[in-house]
Amino acid sequence: MSYDLISPPPLNPESQPFWDAAAKGTFLIRHCPACDQAHWYPRTICPLCHQADTEWRESPGTGTIYTWTHMRKSPRGPFALAYLELDEGPRVYVQFRPEDSENLEIGKRARIMFHPVKDGAPMMFAELI
Numbered sequence: 001m002s003y004d005l006i007s008p009p010p011l012n013p014e015s016q017p018f019w020d021a022a023a024k025g026t027f028l029i030r031h032c033p034a035c036d037q038a039h040w041y042p043r044t045i046c047p048l049c050h051q052a053d054t055e056w057r058e059s060p061g062t063g064t065i066y067t068w069t070h071m072r073k074s075p076r077g078p079f080a081l082a083y084l085e086l087d088e089g090p091r092v093y094v095q096f097r098p099e100d101s102e103n104l105e106i107g108k109r110a111r112i113m114f115h116p117v118k119d120g121a122p123m124m125f126a127e128l129i
């Protein structure tokens with residue numbers, strides 16, 4: 001799998017701060033002060049208590065592999081997808097970087113990282129730690 005074959009995600013005003021931080025290698029998640037919970041995917045309205053005053057918080061992006069699978073048939077080559085359970089609680093559906101895709105196991109530690117893809121835009125991946 002080549003990083004150059006991956007298209008960057010579409011941007012919108014709600015996700016722009018996330019991708020601006022990603023360009024600097026920083027992982028942000030949304031946190032709700034009303035219920036004191038983090039959630040994924042990022043959205044303004046808390047999916048847990050429906051308050052609309054959630055905020056961005058920097059996260060180390062570390063967590064544990066909850067489950068994973070290999071996508072063996074793809075125009076851009078095989079790759080591995082996983083649910084990474086962040087230490088803050090939310091589970092993130094994320095592609096693992098190719099270097100780690102043959103060494104995944106439930107319970108292994110990993111973290112979110114960013115790598116440039118087509119056109120140099122950052123894309124979120126996970127890597128084993």
Ligand SMILES: [Zn+2]
Pocket residue numbers: 032033034035036037046047048049050051
């Ligand atoms: Zn909430």
